[in-house]
Amino acid sequence: MSRTPFRTRYSAASLLRQGLAGQTGWGEAWRAPAPRPRYDFVIIGGGGHGLATAYYLAKLHGANRVAVLEKGWIGGGNTGGNTTIVRSNYFFPESAALYDHALRLYEGLSQELNYNIMLSQRGVVTIAHSHHDMELMARSVNAMLINGIDVELLDAEGVHREIKIANRDPHARFPIHGGFVQRRGGIARHDAVAWGYARAADAMGVDIIQNCEVTGFRFDGARVVGVETSRGPIAAGRVGMAVSGHSGVLAAKAGFKLPIQSYALQAMVTEPVKPVLDTVILSGSTGIYCSQSDKGEMVFGAGLDLYPSYAQRGNLPVGQTIIAALLDMFPRFRTLKLLRQWAGIVDVCWDYSPLIGPSPVEGLYLNCGWGTGGFKAIPAGGWLLAHILATGQHHPISAPFDLNRFTTGRLIDEAAGAGIAH
Amino acid sequence: MLALPCPHCGTRDEAEFQFGGEPAIRPPSAVTDTVWAEYVYMRSNEKGPHRELWCHAGGCGQWFVLTRNTATHAVLP
Numbered sequence: 001m002s003r004t005p006f007r008t009r010y011s012a013a014s015l016l017r018q019g020l021a022g023q024t025g026w027g028e029a030w031r032a033p034a035p036r037p038r039y040d041f042v043i044i045g046g047g048g049h050g051l052a053t054a055y056y057l058a059k060l061h062g063a064n065r066v067a068v069l070e071k072g073w074i075g076g077g078n079t080g081g082n083t084t085i086v087r088s089n090y091f092f093p094e095s096a097a098l099y100d101h102a103l104r105l106y107e108g109l110s111q112e113l114n115y116n117i118m119l120s121q122r123g124v125v126t127i128a129h130s131h132h133d134m135e136l137m138a139r140s141v142n143a144m145l146i147n148g149i150d151v152e153l154l155d156a157e158g159v160h161r162e163i164k165i166a167n168r169d170p171h172a173r174f175p176i177h178g179g180f181v182q183r184r185g186g187i188a189r190h191d192a193v194a195w196g197y198a199r200a201a202d203a204m205g206v207d208i209i210q211n212c213e214v215t216g217f218r219f220d221g222a223r224v225v226g227v228e229t230s231r232g233p234i235a236a237g238r239v240g241m242a243v244s245g246h247s248g249v250l251a252a253k254a255g256f257k258l259p260i261q262s263y264a265l266q267a268m269v270t271e272p273v274k275p276v277l278d279t280v281i282l283s284g285s286t287g288i289y290c291s292q293s294d295k296g297e298m299v300f301g302a303g304l305d306l307y308p309s310y311a312q313r314g315n316l317p318v319g320q321t322i323i324a325a326l327l328d329m330f331p332r333f334r335t336l337k338l339l340r341q342w343a344g345i346v347d348v349c350w351d352y353s354p355l356i357g358p359s360p361v362e363g364l365y366l367n368c369g370w371g372t373g374g375f376k377a378i379p380a381g382g383w384l385l386a387h388i389l390a391t392g393q394h395h396p397i398s399a400p401f402d403l404n405r406f407t408t409g410r411l412i413d414e415a416a417g418a419g420i421a422h
Numbered sequence: 423m424l425a426l427p428c429p430h431c432g433t434r435d436e437a438e439f440q441f442g443g444e445p446a447i448r449p450p451s452a453v454t455d456t457v458w459a460e461y462v463y464m465r466s467n468e469k470g471p472h473r474e475l476w477c478h479a480g481g482c483g484q485w486f487v488l489t490r491n492t493a494t495h496a497v498l499p
């Protein structure tokens with residue numbers, strides 16, 4: 001990272017200095033430049049994937065005319081509103097390669113970005129509720145081990161050792177039968193991932209332009225050569241788009257359709273309490289997942305509201321199902337008050353795997369379709385889109401995730417494979 | 423919460439319905455893979471008025487086409 005000239009390097013010494021100075025001397029973490037008329041690379045969407053793309057373009061490919069265009073504020077989309085679970089315990093080899101690449105980059109990211117992303121590898125425990133769940137889980141775990149992912153199968157006692165407060169009642173609606181754990185999984189701080197990439201990209205000359213909505217594309221014949229924005233037209237050598245739930249809206253402006261449907265995914269947090277849960281739990285059968293934040297809140301969610309939506313709110317029936325599933329696993333949470341409930345609009349592909357690579361239109365490249373589980377993938381999604389934009393070629397890790405899999409039929413069906421998709 | 427109009431039973435709670443996708447016409451079987459993929463997988467996924475199929479699965483079982491605004495959830499005439 002010596003190449004990155006941060007205006008202020010964050011360190012224990014800078015914290016101490018600022019503490020003594022009453023926190024009055026912190027400079028801006030990134031600039032607020034006006035858009036230039038032309039860039040080599042324009043990235044649409046200032047979420048984690050867009051910002052990481054810009055960072056790796058500058059860092060690894062020496063690109064120095066790069067802009068990220070964000071219609072609101074950076075990290076204000078799903079990146080800043082997700083439940084932050086990171087893991088790489090996927091079924092198919094293609095997915096394991098992709099998500100483990102992300103997890104390995106996450107492991108070094110605080111150092112690399114000089115920004116604490118608060119990665120907490122507290123483990124992710126996935127629960128089986130019946131003999132049949134357990135048999136399928138053993139098969140998945142074997143597949144993951146063959147993929148080189150560090151997972152361990154657990155019996156019921158093993159699960160209770162990991163999660164002290166889980167329901168021990170054998171007559172629970174969904175009793176605990178066993179499970180498996182990925183110890184390198186855990187959670188990270190969502191805003192810090194966006195802000196850390198933004199600050200490091202800015203320090204290498206990337207223009208991060210907020211309040212700049214892309215409203216259309218400029219074409220030269222059939223090739224995209226720029227974008228129309230709320231702050232005027234911007235010419236571009238190549239355009240990358242990473243707009244999650246709004247992928248279909250932008251695809252329509254460029255004249256094509258995607259194998260994606262946008263849904264609302266909701267999550268909730270309770271009031272903060274003392275530490276009681278020191279790992280992440282997931283259940284494939286009820287869809288529930290839960291972790292305890294550093295502030296002490298229970299952060300939890302489950303499945304999608306199952307009809308297309310761009311309304312940023314979750315419906316009541318699904319909300320009730322989520323809470324019922326949580327209380328079945330942790331009856332004592334009955335006394336907790338709910339602090340917040342919200343929903344983000346997620347871009348779900350039919351096989352629950354992302355789309356990375358060229359779009360049907362020349363000059364425009366995709367990083368989308370992450371659906372309910374793309375936070376964990378941010379470093380890899382950005383790394384791969386940067387590679388594709390810089391070289392015009394797929395990387396071996398991204399090639400299976402090309403849009404053409406929907407024509408060839410080589411889907412990567414993680415909806416069936418990995419069970420839960422967060 | 424949605425209240426959806428079943429043509430047979432009238433307006434009912436969303437919990438009784440199942441979303442059935444965007445209406446599409448199945449192409450003849452002798453088409454290219456691209457045309458077939460377009461039919462099977464590609465979606466307009468509109469933000470705003472959206473034509474969609476629903477089934478009153480927890481009621482009379484009737485399928486029907488609805489136009490609904492996906493940004494507001496309002497059912498449109």
Ligand SMILES: Cc1cc2nc3c(=O)[nH]c(=O)nc-3n(C[C@H](O)[C@H](O)[C@H](O)COP(=O)(O)OP(=O)(O)OC[C@H]3O[C@@H](n4cnc5c(N)ncnc54)[C@H](O)[C@@H]3O)c2cc1C
Nearest residue numbers: 045047048049071077078079082083085214344374375376
């Ligand atoms: C409730 C919830 C819980 C989740 N939990 C997890 C989890 O535990 N683990 C996990 O791995 N994933 C999780 N996800 C999924 C994850 O949040 C997303 O997959 C990921 O954040 C996508 O990142 P992104 O950068 O692609 O999109 P976003 O962060 O959504 O960024 C896209 C950006 O594009 C901008 N944009 C859109 N249209 C335009 C335009 N026309 N012009 C300019 N800018 C535009 C938006 O304003 C937005 O800031 C969850 C999602 C939700 C909603």
Ligand SMILES: [Zn+2]
Nearest residue numbers: 428431478482
């Ligand atoms: Zn009916």
